[in-house]
Amino acid sequence: MVVNASQPVLEMRGIDKRFPGVHALSKAALRLFPGEVHALMGQNGAGKSTLIKVLTGVEAPDAGEIRLGDEIVHPECVGHAQQLGISTVYQEINLCPNLSVAENIYIGRFPMRHGMVDWKHMQQDAVAALKALNVDVDVSLPLGHYPVAIQQMVAIARALSTDARILVLDEPTSSLDEDEVARLFDTLRGLKARGIAILFVTHFLDQTYAISDRITVLRNGEFVGEYLAADLPRMALIEKMVGRAIEESAFARPAEDASAEHAAQDTGAPLFSARSLGKRGAVQPLDLEFRAGRVLGLGGLLGSGRTETARLLFGIDRADAGSVDCGGAKRQFRSPADAIRAGIGFCPEDRKTEGIVAELSIRENIVLALQARRGIFRYIPKRKQREIADRLIAQLGVRTPDAEKPIGQLSGGNQQKALLARWLATEPKMLILDEPTRGIDVAAKLEIMDMVKAQCRKGLAILFISSEMAEVLRVSDRIAVLRDRRKVGEIDGAGAQERDVFRLIAGAEQ
Amino acid sequence: MSRNRLFNPALLPLAVTSLLFVLTFGYGAVAYTGFLSSQVFLNLLIDNAFLVVVAIGMSLVILTGGIDLSVGSIIALVTMVSASLVEHHHWPVYVVVPLCLAIGAGFGALMGCLIHFFQLQPFIVTLGGMFLARGLCYVISIDSIEITDPAYMAIAHHKIMLWGENFISINVVIALAVVALGVFLAHYTRFGRTVYAIGGNERSAVLMGLPVGRTKILVYTFSGTCSALAGVVVTFYMLSGYGLHAQGMELDAIAAVVIGGTLLTGGVGYVAGSLVGVLILGVIQSLITFDGTLSSWWTRIAVGVLLCAFCLLQRGLEHGGKRQLATT
Amino acid sequence: MKAETMPQPARFALPAPLQGLTRRRLFWPCATLALLLIINGAFNPNFFSITVKNGHLYGALIDILNRAAPLMLVAIGMTPVIATRGIDISVGAVVAICGAVAASLIGGTLIIQNGTPVYVSQTPMALALLIALGAGLLCGLWNGALVAGAGMQPIVATLILMVAGRGVAQLITEGQIITVYYEPFFIIGNGFLFGLPVALYIVAAVALLMLLLVHRTALGLFIEAVGINPVAARFAGLNARRILIMVYAFCGVCAAIAGLIVASNVKSADGNNAGLLMELDAILAVTLGGTSLAGGRFSLAGSLIGALIIQSLTYAIYSLGVPPEINMVVKSVVVLTVCLMQSDSFRATLLQHLRREPR
Amino acid sequence: ADKKITLGFAQVGAESEWRTANTQSIKQSAKEAGITLKFSDAQQKQENQIKAIRSYIAQKVDVIAFSPVVESGWETVLQEAKAAKIPVILTDRAVSVKDDSLYVTFIGSDFVEEGRRAGKWLLDNYKGQGDVNIVELQGTVGSAPAIDRKNGFEEVIKAQPRFKIIRSQTGDFTRAKGKEVMEAFLKAEGKKINVLYAHNDDMAIGAIQAIEEAGLKPGKDIIIISIDAVKGAFEAMIAGKLNVTVECNPQLGPQLMEAAKAVVAGKQLPKRIVTKEGVFPMEVAAKEFPNRKY
C-alpha cells in the first residue's frame, strides 16, 4: 500500500456550504493521498456529492480552503478543475444522450486532424476504451439508445480516458452488476499503481471494503472521521455513518412467515399473471405469476431484459403478444394509466428522467400518481395532500426540511424514497421496483427493504429487480431468471444461492 | 466496435425530407408546363439564397436549444445601413460589407451575452433584438433607399452561366458556401460538437467541463453574422435598403430548420437539412405561383395545407422508417 | 445562489408557503407595471384622473384595462400552453377567424319596425357567438391534435394554422372588412356594466374560471408535471396527450373570446389585420409575468400583469408623442430592461457593483 | 386576337379592402377581356413579388404586371424579364429604375397627390378661426402610401402656419389601431383637437368610434379627412361623421387589360396612364353612394 505517502495531493478543510433551508456541509474535510483509493461514506444527504461539487468547481463553497499539493486553489468551473487534473464522474449520469457514445467519451478533447475532428480515430479510441471495461457497443449510436448501466460505463470510460492526478467517482457502480464492478475495480487498481488518487463514493459496503484503502465518513454535512479501511469493521462504519448502532441480524434474510394463510397464498389464484407476454425485438413471450404478499425477484445479467419486462407489464411499451391476467380478466395495458387503474405501481430505474418531476415539490411528486388516478376533478385538497406527504415522508424517513421543497434538490437516495412514497400513496396491489435501492445508503436500504416486506405482509405483490444479486436473493420468495430477453427458469427464493441463479443462466447457454 | 449498417437511422429525417422535396418537385413538373426545367430549380436557389444563409445560422442556434427571432430585422437593418452608406455617403462595397457583418456579429454577440450572463430566455432577448433592429431601420430612414452604386449593380446583375441558358447569381454561391461552412462547423469542429452537447443537456455539458457560455455567445454571434450576410445578399438581390424587408423571415427560417429535421428542443438535427427545408418552402411557393389561379386567401390556405401535409407525411414516413429499421 | 431574497413591502397575511411564492414571483412584474404607470402619470397629468361620462367611468386607466382585455385573454390561454413547453403562434389568426365568423353571421340588416329603422341580426346573436367560440375551440383542437396526436413540434404545428388561419378568416370575409350594424353585439367590446367595461368582466370571468381550475382541481399540477417531465408524468399515470389537447383547445377558446371583443369593439371584422402579431405580444406578456418558456411552473396572475405592462407601454408611446419611427426602439429597450430587472443574476451583478462603490 | 393572351399579375397582398377591390377588378376584367390571368399574392413582401415575377418569366407568359410593394429594388428581375422579351406593366405605383425601358407603362394613382388633395380640401374648407390643431393617423410605418400621403398633406398645409400637426402616430391602416391611438390622443390632448387626418378610411372609421365614445361629435367638433373612398367611408359621411374622403381608385382592371392587349398587339403606349379620381365631401356622399362598387 502506498497509503503512507508523506504528503496528500488534495486537502479540503473547513468546507461550508448552505443551500436555502439546508446546511449541506459544515466544516467538512477530506484528504487524498497519491496512489490510494479513498472511500467517501455517508448516508443519503450527508453531503458527499456536494463536497465533490465544491471540489470540482460546480458549486462555490461559502467557506473553507482547497489545497492541491502546496497550492490553494479555487476551482471555478468543471473545465478549470479538469485543468487542475481532477477528473470526475458525477452521481447522476451527466452525459449528452443525443451525442454518440464515442463523442461522449471524447468531447472537449477531440482528436483533431487538419483542424477537423478526427471521427475515425475517435471511434477507434472509444471502442478500445470501452473494451477495457468489457463493454461492447456500437459507439456511433447516440448514448440515449443504451440503458443506464451502459451510460454509466461510458461516463466512467470518459473519466478514465483523461490523464488526471485525481479521479473522483460518485456512485459509479449503482447500476452495474458484479462482473462490471469487478472489471472496473481491476482498472482502478491499475490506476492506483500509477500513483493516481481515487475518490470513490458508494453505498455498497462490499465494494468499499473490496477496493478502498482509507475511508472518510460524513454525517449531516460534518466530518466524522478518517479511518484506514482495514481498521474499521463493517458494523463500526455503519454506526459512524448512521450515528447509532444497527444490529447485524437486520441484514439477514427475514424469517419465513410460515402461517397457513401465507402458504395458501402460494397455491390460490395469483393476483396478476403475465400470459405469454412479449414484444418483438424486446422480450420473448414469457409467463410470470404475482401473488399477494409475495416478492418475485427478477434475476439476470445486465441487458437480459429485466427492465423491458417491467415496461411491458406496466403498459409503457405495448406488448404485441399475450396479456396480463388480473383476477380472471385478461387485460392488455395500453398505457401506464391502465396499469395503475388495475392496481400496479412502477418505480423506474432511471429516476432522474423517468421518475421525478424535478421542479415540483416533494408533496406534488408524492400525490401525482394518486391524483392522476382520481382524475382532474376529484382533487385532493392541499391540506389532505400535505397530510399524505407528511405521513409518507415520516414513514420512509425522507430527509428534507419540509414537503414543499422541489424534489430535484433532494439527494439521490431521498428522491428514491419520495418516489416509493408516490406509489405507496396509491395503495397498489402490486409494485414493480426496478433498481429501487440504486444509490441508497445502507440504513435506508434496510428501511426500504423492511417497507417492502411490510407492504408485502399487507398483501402487496412485488416484482423486484436489482443488479445486486444478494439483494434479490434476500427478499425474493421466488426468482425468475432471464437471459437474452428470455425467461430461462424460476427457482424458489428461500435458501437459494447465487450459484443457483448463475447455473440457470449458464444452463440456458447450451 | 461500430457495426456496419446499410443506413444510419439518424440520417432518416434528412433522407425523408429530401425524398419529399423530390416528390413535390416531381408533382410540379407533371402538373404545370414549364415547371420541369433546371432554371426553375436554380431559381429556387436564387430566390431563397438569403433564407438559406439565415437558416444555417438559425440551425446552430436551434441546435443549442435556443431560438433567434431577430434574424429578419437584422437583415432589414443591414440593407438599410448599406444602402445609406453606399448611396448617401458613397462608401465602397468592400468597406460596407465587412462593416455590416461586424454589425450583425456585434448584435448577435450582445444578445448572446444577455442570454448567457443574465440567464434570460433566448426567445425574449431576441424578440427585443428584433424590435430594436427593426426600429433602428426607421431611425435611419422610413422610406426605402435605392442603391445605384455601380459596384453593387455589377454584383447584383452578374450571372454565373452554368449550362445552356441556365444561370445562378453570386448570391447562390455565397449561400452554398455558408451551407458548407455550417456543415463543417457543426460536424467537424469542437465548437460544433459543443453546440450539440448543449442542446442535448446543458447541465451535463457544464459538468463535462465544456465551454458552455462561450459557445452560446458564439452561436448567437454566428447567427447574427449569418443574418448580416443574408442582409448583404438581400441588398444584392433587391438593390435597395428598406425597413420592411424580410418581415416575418424568422418564422420562415425556423420552419425551414424544423422541416429540415432539426428538433426545436435542441441537440438533434443536421445543418444540411436546413437547405432542404428552405428548398421545400420555396417549391411550395413555386407551385402556387405556377398554378396562378388562387386568390390571396386561398394562397395562404394552400401554403398552410401543403405545410401540414408535408409535416404529417414526414412524421409518418419517419415513423414507418424507424419501425423498418427496428425490426431488421 | 439562485434565489435572491429581496426586501419586500409588508403585505396582507397569506398562508406562509403561499406568501413566499406569490411575493417572489409577482414582485418584479408588479414593480414594472407600477413604474410604467408612474411614468405615464408624470408626463400626462390627466393620466390618473377618472371621470364619469355617459354614466360610466372614463379615463386613461380604464382605456388601458379595456384595450388590454383581448391581450389578457390570449395571455391567459397561452400560459398553460407555454407551461407544457409548447407555444401557440396561431392565436392571432384564431382571433381573426372568430371575429370574422361572428361578424359575418350577425351582420345587421336594416328593417323598418313600427316606422323606425332598426338593424336586426341575421343569425340569433347567442347562436352566432356560440358558433364563433366553437370555431375557436375547433382551431385549438386542431393545434392540439397536431401537437399531441401527430407529435409535431408546437411552433411548426401552430405555424400551419397561423398561415392558413388568416386565409380562412379572409375567406369568410371575402377580403372585405365586414361591418356589423346590430347594436347588442357592441356590448361585448364597448358596453359598460356598473361603470366598468363589459370586456373586463369577461376577462375576470375567464381568469377566475382558470384560477379555479388550476387551484381547485388537479389541472395545474398535471400541466406543470407534463411541462417539466413528460416521461415521468406518463409513468405516473397521466394522459399527457389529453392534457395537451385540452390546453390548446382552451387557448383556442380564449383567442376566440378575444376575437369577439376585438370585433365588437371596432364594430367590424377585418380578416387580414385583426389580431396581427398578437401572438408575440401574448408570449411576451406570459414571459414578463414570470413564466418560463421552458415549461413548468406558471403564473396566470403574472400573465395578466404582463399584458397590462405591454398595454401601458403602448399607451405611453401614444400619449407621450413618441414619433412612430422610433416606437419599436422604445418598445425593445423597455422590454429588455424589464427582462434584465427580472433576472436574478443581473440584479446580483448590479448589487455587487454598487457595493464596490465607495460610500 | 388569334391566341389567348396570358397575363401574370403579382399583387402586393390583401392587406386592405382597397386592395381586395383592386384584385377583384383585375380578375373580373381579365375574364371579360378573355385574358388568362396568372395571379399571385406576395403577402406584402417584395421578395415574394420578385419570386413570382421570376416564375412568370419561367412560365413564358405574354405580359407581366405588378403593383410594386416599394419603388426600389426591381432592376435585376426586370432586366431578366426584358431579356426574355416579356413586357412589364406597373399598376398602382411606379418603380424607380434608371433604365425606364424596363417597363412599358404605369397605370395608377399618385399617393402624394392624394395627400395634397386632402390638405387642399382642408385649407379651402376650414371655417374656424385661430390655430388649427391637427392630429394625424399614419399608415404602417415605412409603407409607401403612408410616407407619400404624409408628405403630400404636409406640403400643402405648410402654406398656412396656423395649421399645425400636433400629434402623429401610426395606426397601421386598421380600424382597431386607429381607434386605440385616437383614444390616447383624446386623453392626452382633450378638446384641443380640431382636425383629424387619417391616411385611410379604416383608421378614420375606428377613430370616429373613439371620438363618439369620448362624448364628442365627429365631423362637427373634430373635422375628419381621410383617403381611399371605400364604402364604409360613404356610410360614415351619410351619417355626418366624416367630412371628406379623397378617392384612390382601385378599379384599374379595365385599363390594365386594355394596356395588356395593346402591348401584345405591338402598339405604342404612353409611359403613364392616369386613373380618374375624385374628392368626395360629405355633401355629395348620399348621391354618390349608389355608384360605389367597393
Ligand SMILES: Nc1ncnc2c1ncn2[C@@H]1O[C@H](COP(=O)(O)OP(=O)(O)OP(=O)(O)O)[C@@H](O)[C@H]1O
Ligand atoms: N442545489 C441544491 N439546492 C438545495 N439543496 C441542495 C442542493 N443540492 C443538494 N442539496 C441538499 O444538500 C444536502 C446534501 O446533498 P448531497 O447530494 O451532497 O448528498 P449525498 O451525500 O450525495 O447523498 P446521496 O447519497 O443520496 O447521493 C441534501 O440535504 C440536499 O437536499
Ligand SMILES: Nc1ncnc2c1ncn2[C@@H]1O[C@H](COP(=O)(O)OP(=O)(O)OP(=O)(O)O)[C@@H](O)[C@H]1O
Ligand atoms: N454489455 C452490453 N453490450 C451491449 N449491449 C448491452 C449490454 N448490456 C446491455 N445491453 C443492451 O441493453 C438492452 C437491454 O436492456 P434492459 O434495460 O432491458 O436490461 P436489464 O436486464 O434491465 O438491464 P439493466 O441491468 O441495465 O436494467 C439491450 O438493448 C442491450 O442491447
Ligand SMILES: [Mg+2]
Ligand atoms: Mg450523492
Ligand SMILES: [Mg+2]
Ligand atoms: Mg434495468
